[in-house]
Amino acid sequence: MVKETIDFVRAHYESEKFIPLHEPYFAGKEKDYLNECIDTTFVSSVGKFVDKFEEDIARFTGANYAIATVNGTAALHIALQLAGVLQEDEVITQSLTFIATCNAISYIGAHPIFVDVDLSTMGLSPEKLKHFLTNETVMINGQCVNKSTKRIIKAVVPMHTFGMPINLDDLKTVCDSYNIKIVEDAAESLGSYQNNKHTGTKGLLGTLSFNGNKTITTGGGGMIITNDETLAKKAKHITTTAKIPHRWDFNHDQVGYNYRMPNINAALGCAQLENLPEILKNKRNLALKYNDFFNDKPARFVTEPENTTANYWLNAIVLDNASERDEFLTVTNNAGVMTRPIWKLMSGLPMFQKAQKGNLENSIWLEERVINIPSSVKR
Structure with a gap:
């Protein structure tokens, strides 16, 4: 099967050269907008493209407000603060996630708690969350207080793994009953929907990433999306060093962060976003071909869970065991076709080994079997 997969991938991309896992796709006005940005000299955090990119993302996702940041981790850091998470509070998330999710929690001085995922979505399980909250x-x-640590659980951070939307409706029902805020890590899911609602818009706040390997890229960048006007204003204020607007004076009314997205990055994002419908169509066509091939x-x-539309950011397959996974990874990468395993569980990393966790049987099962395969847009 491995050789057949390599042949299939090479035939699709019509190349015998190295095939990356996911590379950016530039086919629009990227150079025009970047040149315009340079010509105006507004290349830092002030400029029309930042405002335009925020407006365009808000319009695309259906969120009322969007606030651009330097990267997705910064967006998540601020979103957690806006959700009321304080030092020594606790935040429930999934162990099967990218490190940025837990890094953002740690920046605040909060403590992660790891709850298992659903096999169907690879995202936080509403059922497992309810079981944890009921018993612990x-x-x-x-306020929801952890029986064992006596700390307050302020937020839940689910992640839409590889762009596959999780069951936010059921998760929200559970969180609402315990007065816990949802901050969606939608970093990988631009263009993904659950019940026709874009990921990142069902929680109190959501965050997106525009890293170089994402569906669209700004080189480095992120976005906070929310329907709450007060939180949106606070987000913009905090991410621009909490500076009080004035023509020349420097006054700051709280500790802030230099997290604003530069105009030159936003220029790239504006051009990329114009091509997003084409990109999503291309990626869905590839996913359909993969689905037929692996049938x-x-x-x-x-494949996308029921009642969802996934962006198929990174395509993935599930093998029978860790031994088959390792063989697949070795043979494909030796052949110049890039594949990678899913992340190591956060609960197994040294800085999070002492974190409280539930039964992570699904997360462990997936960690041993999931592989990402080439997912770039065909040129």
Whole structure:
């Protein structure tokens, strides 16, 4: 099967050269907008492209507000602050995620708690979350308190893994009953929907990433999206060093962050976003081809969950065991076709080994079997 996969990928991309996992796709006005940005000399955090990119993302996702940041981790850091997470609070998330999710929690001085994922979505399980909260917490004065640590659980951060939307409706029902805020890590899911609603827009806040390997890129960049006007204004204020607007004076009313996206990055994003419908169509066509190819193979191609539309950012397959996974990774990468395993569980990393966790059987099962395969837009 491995050789057949290599042949299939090379035939699709019509190349015998190295095939990356996911490379950016530039086919629009990227150079025009970058040149315009340079010609105006507005290349830093002030300029028309930042405002335009925010407006365009808000319009595309259906969010009322969008605030551009330097990267997705910065967006998540600020979103957690805006959700009321404080030092020594606790945040529930999934162990099967990219490190940025837990890094952002740690920046605040909060503590992650790891709850298992659903096999169907690879994202945080509403059922497992409900089981944890029912058995491990108690409500005190309207706040969810961890029985064992006595700390307040302020937020839940689900992640839409590889662009596959999770069951946000059921997750929100659970969180609402425990007065816990949802901050969606939608870094990988621009163009993904659950029940016709874009990921990142069902929680209190959501965050997106525009890293070089994402569906569209600004080189480095992120976005906070929300429907709450007050939170949106605070987000913009905090990410611009909390400076009080004035023509020449420097006054700051709180600790802020230099997290604003530069105009030159936003210029790239504006051009990329214009091509997003074409990119999503191309990626869906590739996913359909992969699905047909793996239909009679000893590997399961990961498809979008029921009642969702996925962007198929990174295509993935599930093998039978870790041994088969390792063989697949070795042979494909030796042949110049880039593949990679899913992330190591956060609960296994040295800085999070002591974090509280539930039964992570699904996360462990997926960690041993999931591989990402080439997912670039065909040129």
